[in-house]
Amino acid sequence: MALPALFGPACATAMLAGAGACLALPALPAWPWLLVVACTGMVLASRERWARLAGVLLFGFAFAGLHAAHALRQQVPAAWVGKAHALDGRIVELPLHEPRRTRFEFVVDADAAQPAALRGKRLRLAWYEDDPRARARLVAGSRWRLPVQLRPPQGLRNPGGNDGEKQAMAARIAATGHVLEPALARRLSPPAGIEAWREAMSARIAATALPSSRFIRALALGDTRSLTEDDWSRLRAAGLTHLIAISGFHVGLVAGFFALLSVACWWACPGLCRHVPRPFAGGFGAIAGAFAYAAMTGFALPTLRTAVMIAALVAARCLRRRQRLxxxxxxxxxxxxxxxxxxxxxxxxxxxxxxxxxxxxxLPAEQGPRRWAMVHDFAAAQAVATLGLLPLTVTLFGQASFAGPFANLAAVPWWSLVVIPLALLGLLAESLHAGGGAILWHAAAWCFDGLWPLLARIADSPLAMAWLPESRWHALPLALLSVFWLLLPRGVPGKPLAMLLWLPLLCPPRDLPGQGEAELVVIDVGQGLSVLVRTARHSLLYDMGPATPDGFDAGARAVVPALHALGVGSLDAALLSHGDNDHAGGWAAVAREFPIAALLAPAGSPAPGIANCVAGQSWEWDGVRFRMLHPTPGFPYLGNEASCVLRIETARGSALLTGDIGHYVERALLRREGARLRNQVVIVPHHGSAGSSDPGFIDATRAQLAVVSSGAGNRFGHPKPQVVRRWCDAGAEVLDTARSGAVRIWLGRNGLQADERRASRPRLWDAARRRHAAAGLCYAPE
Structure with missing residues (x-):
């Protein structure tokens, strides 16, 4: 048996499998064990046959584990929350300017003047200030002294949502936080370095005032800060997001230009060939150009991958070895x-x-000359890439772009061969002479504008993209097996049957309630509330989470992805408990994405309502009765106290959604409703504030499960320990979305059941928060 090449495909697959297996664990082994496994792997990798593959797999497992352990150890502990620090450091990456805040990444200086636990670490900070001119001073590459308040990286955990804690660990973010007193911040040195150059070039492209300059900045520099949500929606629908930012093709163009430039220099000065052959000079020029451009983009993964591959090809050529792709x-x-x-x-x-x-x-490596060969190969490549990547796209993003193959047929050659080279040449011209790139950027924008209306029309088609529900773990490997089967040569039998392997991915089970049953999903929206209620054939959304002026919209970031992942296509009703932002702020984002048949809100609420919610209203869906308990007719709008209180009655149990009511309304409900307050599930009023959860109200509910919707480390201190204690003393299990993530509750044939997102899908980067959640909320405050 041939010995597997240490850097060959088999060993690459083994190392990738080992690293993936380690990062899929719910928690990491202790680092000494990982070190032992790494040493064992290196020993086995030097052996023969299958021992080498086993050794590479073990080394990949341990190497990834050691990196993950180090990244997690670098994060600041929870004890740092609320403490202020004055830090010196440099702004890296391009700051993102929003209406009332600027977000940026900040690398702390490594000198002895900085806190030992933060030296050299990367932070993700926000600068809150209404004056955009003051925040405009925050430029990539500049050094600052900032008074900051930090906390460990935290994120929401929902079906279909992004995992912010995973992204923070992968980016080695040690902490997130905000600038405490912007007036006390002081710039230590002006912008310098590659980041400053990128910022300057982006500003000069923006200064052309072209309508599509935001796209030119994205294509030339990877600067996507100015792209709107509508732009991203269209790019996703058309399957073009892979082109809009810096990609490997950019690196290839730059490397090719540097190779030609090097060869030209050797052609002009033949004496140089005595020292380095001209083909080698071209290769070294390609490597230099590729890595220089990768550094300019911050060593983004696509650029680094392409640069490494170019280096490998050049090395093989210099060693006069034939290397397969x-x-x-x-x-x-x-x-x-x-x-x-x-x-x-x-x-x-x-x-x-x-x-x-x-x-x-x-695709065949070599083909004889034939007519339309380039067009045929390009179309074949698009077909293979579309089919081959569809399982990954659905699994990673929960969506499939049916318009993607057609949009890419036009956009890939036009943007790659015309728009992007013009934009990159504009950067070169502008670097050599101020103002020299304007005409090239105008040309790039003109070429982009010629095709964009067609792409936008394709993306706006109702059939352009489909959202798909979250699937089971086995759906991806089955779909990949189907793709492999379908792409086998012609004549292989059973290809129509291979299509059946797509069903677990494209048509996953939705676990809908049966007749007379209900499901509640308390979505993790931070400091706010949003609850999806489903029966066998109907859906109701109670509140939509917050949307803050600084740019955070829980409706777009949490509620909409969760509804898509749960397979909700439309809402039969939506209920805005009251007009406060933490409950109604996400309404606009949800309304843009989902048809809503009926909308209810309390009379006088600033939130829009087609109809008023009034005590006594009731309706029935699929054997489940919905009954409004508050506000009573004529009750004035008093903000929290006017919240719509909804009771959901099933054949197997009931649930009470309370909004932000306080003691006054709780006692009034106790007097007026009596036995109707008895419910197995209660959404704890007002996020567990001290002004809610009256002892008499708690005793009347006799709840088995009380769910708090709050934000991690929120400034209000919700839920209050004394409120949690009251619910626990009454016999309820208390869950908090800040610890548990989204909470999914069933009132069905098997009685009351609950599923915590963090506990049911454990990840090693949130092991500490899971341990905190497992301890429960029924604790004595320290």
Whole structure:
């Protein structure tokens, strides 16, 4: 048996499998054990046959685990919450300016003047200030002294939502926080370095005042800060997000230009060939250009992958070894894993390597001359990439772009061969002479504008994109097996049957309640509330979470993705308990995405309502009765106290949704409703504030499960310990979305059941918060 090449495809697959297996664990082994496994793997990798593959797999497992453990140890402990620090450091990446805040990444200086626990670490900060001119001073590459308040990286955990804690660990973010007193911040030095150059070039493209300059900035510099939500929606629907930011193709263009420039220099000065052959000079120029451009983009994964592959090809040529493209791909994979094994936590890693791998496997390496060969090969590549990446796209993003293949047929050649080269040449001209790039950027924008209306029309088609429910773990491997089967050569039998393997991915079970049953999903929206109520054939959304002026919209970031992941296509009713932002702020985002048949809100509420919610209203869906308990007719709008209180009655139990009512309304309900307050499930009023959860009200509910919807580390201190204690003393299990993530509750044939998102889908980067949640909320405050 041939010995597997240490940097060949088999070993690359083994190392990738090992790293992936480690990062899929719910918790990491202790670092000494990981070190032992790494040493064992290196010993086995030097042996023969299958021992080498086993050794590489073990090394990949331990290497990824050690990186993850180090990244988690670098994060600040929870004890740092609320403490102020004065830090010196440099702004890296391009700051994102929003209406009332600017978000940026800040690397603390490594000198002895900084707190020992923060030296050299990367922070994600926000600067809150209404004056945009003051925040405009925050420029990439500048150094500042900032008074900040920090906390460990935290994120929401919902079906279909982004995992902010995973992203923070992969990016080595040690803490998040905000600038305490912007007036006390002081700039230590002006912008310098590559980041400053990117910021300056982006500003000069923006100064052209072209309508599509935001796209030119994205295509030339990877600066997507000015793209609107509508732009991103269209790009996703058209399957073009892979083109709009810096990609490997950009690196290839720059590397090719530097190679030609090097060859031209050697052609002009033949004497240089005595020292370095001209082909080698071209290769070294390509490597220099590729890595310089990758550094300019912050070593983004697609650029680094392409630069590594270019280096591998040049090295093979210099060594006069014939290297297959699959070997180059494997080498690039191994080098990237050695540089940063946590890169596999990003979707870009899988899409990049999977796309290239499918193309290398399916498309012939060499073909004889034939008419329309280039057009045929391009169309074939699009078909293979679309089919091969569809399972990953659905799994990673929960959506499938049916318009993508058609939009890419037009956009890939036009943007890649015309728009992007013009934009990059504009950067070169502008770097050589101020104002020299304007005409090239105008040309790039003119070429972009010629095709964008067609792409926008394709993206706006109702059939352009489909959202798909969250699938089971086995759906992805079955779909990949189907793709492999379908892409086998002609004549292989059973291809129509292979289509059946797509069903678990494209048509996953939705676990809808049966007749007379109900399901509640308390969505993790931070400091706010949103509850999805489903019966067998109907859906109701109670509140939509907050939307703050600084740019956070829980409706768009949490509620809409959760509804898509749960398979909700439309809402039969929506209820805004009252007009406060933490309950009604996300309404606009939800209304844009989902048809809503009926909308209810209390009379006088500033939130829009087609009809008023009034005590006594009731209706029935699929054997489940919905009854409004508050506000009573004529009750004035008093904000929290006017919240719509909804009781859901099933054949198996009942639930009470309380909004933000306080003691006054709770006691009034106790007098007026009596036995109707008895419910197995209660959404704790007003996020567990001290002004709610009256002892008499708690005793009357006799709740088995009380759910608090609050934000982690919120400034109000919700839920209050004394409120939690009251519910616990009454015999209720108390769950908090800040600890548990989204909470899914069933009132069905098996009685009351609950599922906590963090507990049911454990991840090693939230192990500490899971331990905190497992301790329960029924605790004595310290």
């Amino acid at each position: 699959v070997d180059t791909l494997a080498l690039g994979c191994i080098v990237l894993l050695l540089l940063d094994p946590l890169a596999i936590l990003g979707a870009g890693f899988w899409l990049s390597f999977a796309g290239v791998a499918w193309l290398l496997w399916c």
